[in-house]
Amino acid sequence: MGLQVPKLSGAPVRRTLRVALLGAAMLVLAGCSEADQHQIRNLAMPDRATAEGPFTYELWKWAWVAAMVTGVIVWGLIGYAVVKFRRRSDDEVPRQTRYNLPLEVFYTIAPVLMCVVFFFHTVRVQDEITNIDPQPDMTVEVMGQQWTWTFNHGVGEQDTTADGEETFAYDEYVYESGDGNEIPTLWLPVDQTIQFNLHSPDVIHDFGVPAFLTKLDVIPGRVNKLQVTPTVIGRYAGKCYELCGVSHSRMLFNVEVVSQADYDAHLEELAAAGQTADAPLLGGSFVNDQAGLDDESEGSNE
DSSP states (O other): OOOOOOOOOHHHHHHHHHHHHHHHHHHHHHTOOHHHHHHHHTTTOOOOOBSSHHHHHHHHHHHHHHHHHHHHHHHHHHHHHHHHTOOOSTTOOOOOOOOOHHHHHHHHHHHHHHHHHHHHHHHHHHHHHHOOOSSOSEEEEEEEETTEEEEEEEESOOOTTOOSSSSOSOSEEEEEEOOSSOOOEEEEETTOOEEEEEEOSSSOEEEEEGGGTEEEEEOTTSOEEEEEOBOSOEEEEEEEOSOOSTTGGGOEEEEEEEOHHHHHHHHHHHHHTTOEESSOOOSTHHHHBOTTSOTTSTTSBO
């Protein structure tokens, strides 16, 4: 005879399990900082800082809801099977079911329907994020290169018919570029629809700001366009999301969302510093050399 395990009443076990789970949850939550709790409330997403951000966040949130509902159903079925079809005696052999046609049809059709729903809402959000207003409030020519960024801000009247390839939206520009020692800062006015024309002279990069909840590839040989409307004044971090070479980690930038008056004042500061050009800086020495790096250092001449 094998070892006989005494049978326990189900109610005390369930109560003990509930108390243990509640205690573990309270312990985990008590150990979370305020920032951690904020991240939990945001489902690990940053605060939305643009008019387009809520579309991405809502898709993310409801994807979590769908995943949790699916998980609860699956866990419930597993628990039901464990309890309902458990062995009740040492001599009992559970009934063996080789197939169940209705169940197999269900777990084939249900995932397909879930994929269709996810696809529909993903395309809907993608259309909102990639929508291009033919009359943006301003246009910024962005160059991503190995391994920094150059931001070209237009001065004067904007030509919204310019394509960003053969023709540009402004007759004069001021610019800000990073180097091996300094991360560039992109200044933007709040509550303005801004179009980014994205240029690359070398390899594929990816322009993204986490707080904007959107990003887009920067592809050599073509100009991708992205529009955002910042709604919250503040300082944000941006980076390249595409592995673009050995110094990919250097491709960082900051974003300052400010009032229109502060934005105009910053453009005047760039002009006073001599950082002006008749056309956006999208090549030349900015492609091959980065100020701040020695001639023989990594990334100085790629």
